[in-house]
Amino acid sequence: MATSQELRDVLAGGDTLTIVCHNNPDPDCLASALALGRIAATVGIDERRILYSGNISHQQNRAFVNLLDIDLRPFEPEAVVDRPEGSLLAFVDHAVPESNNEVPEGTPVDIVVDHHPVDGIEARFVDHRVEVGATATILVEHLQNLGVELDATLATALLFAIRRETLGFLRGTTSAEYQAASTLHDRADRDLLRKLSTPSVSGVTVDAIADAIRNRVVRGAVLITHVGRTIERDALPQAADYLATLEGVETAIVFGIVDDAIHVSARSTDARVHIGEVLDAAFADVGSAGGHREMAGGEIPLGILAEYSADDETLVDIVEQVVTARLLAGLNISENGDSVES
Incomplete structure (x- = not known):
């Protein structure tokens, strides 16, 4: 050392x-x-x-x-x-x-x-x-x-x-x-x-956290959600911290579109999951992601998808489908919430 x-x-x-x-x-x-x-x-x-x-x-x-x-x-x-x-x-x-x-x-x-x-x-x-x-x-x-x-x-x-x-x-x-x-x-x-x-919290942050709560999908002990587009990147880890406390949830992952990139924030208390390695496996080929066993994050450039307008719901839908699929694969979970045999 x-x-x-x-x-x-x-x-x-x-x-x-x-x-x-x-x-x-x-x-x-x-x-x-x-x-x-x-x-x-x-x-x-x-x-x-x-x-x-x-x-x-x-x-x-x-x-x-x-x-x-x-x-x-x-x-x-x-x-x-x-x-x-x-x-x-x-x-x-x-x-x-x-x-x-x-x-x-x-x-x-x-x-x-x-x-x-x-x-x-x-x-x-x-x-x-x-x-x-x-x-x-x-x-x-x-x-x-x-x-x-x-x-x-x-x-x-x-x-x-x-x-x-x-x-x-x-x-x-x-x-x-x-x-x-x-x-x-x-x-x-x-x-x-x-x-x-105890700093003051902006309305935009509250809105983003509310979107994360509303859009949540739970697969077993894993919760995955998104906030759509937001200007408050740091609302993502705040939402992840909060959602990780929900009863029955051991892993919470929140993502959203900030400017021309997808940002991901994740928390996990599941001893079987190294969430940093999960994010790295899910997004290493398209962006940068990783972190610790209990806390991790990532950033994925939108690339050609950035051509969509800022209010285009189609872009949010595409991002939701692609990111969720990669996360479920990285966590070895099927769409119905069952573990996939390796």
Whole structure:
């Protein structure tokens, strides 16, 4: 496993640091970026920037950025391509160029810190731990090992990120999350934590969740549903979290059309199902998908189907049929809900 001193040594060799978040960054990614930037500051890197692509549409993510006053900038290709010597590039909470980010394939990366299962990571410093519940947990360890001060803002960001990523320490949690939380607890701003945990919800998000509830189809312990078209991509994981709590449901998958792509969010408590592998098997040939045993997501470009108008119900019907069929096949379930013999 990579050491904190190795991370410090790589940073010490740089003059500037560009941290690229994954598409549509969440609190785990954003808090990890803040933490890495703070470590970089201790070795004398004054020029630091955090870039993101996609949208920050989830109400908790917007509150996270606004309340913590995080300086985010839209992704700039020129910031990562043909970088001058001494300009470092880092990924947090993702790991491979052109996979859930807009960094061109083949771009050299200096630092990767991630907890998602993924292959093909190449960087000068790699801390990749799929066994932990959050990337923020890894950064807390490095902050401690390097003696970096944890002020209230950083501690609050990291603690909220760990809580959110693990659904309140109920999903994918390890002893490392509890140890990190213990370190952060007394330093965090309790009032700010409460505000982050209870942001206002937009009407569009409520509508999307209502559509997911109305369109649900249950096959045994598996629930599959869609929201049609929506501008609130982050309504999908919220709907998946809610629907996974329905009685008798062990796996909930929600998909919808956002701009020119199909987005998928899935949750599972079924010990027989690795939902990340299911999504990867279902959509690897047409898009990018995967994740953990209990939580996963994916994005599939619409391709030629994007030519349909935004209000064309035919497109929604086609997407529903195709995506549902692929999911049922990936889950080894027939249309009537029976398991298919392998």
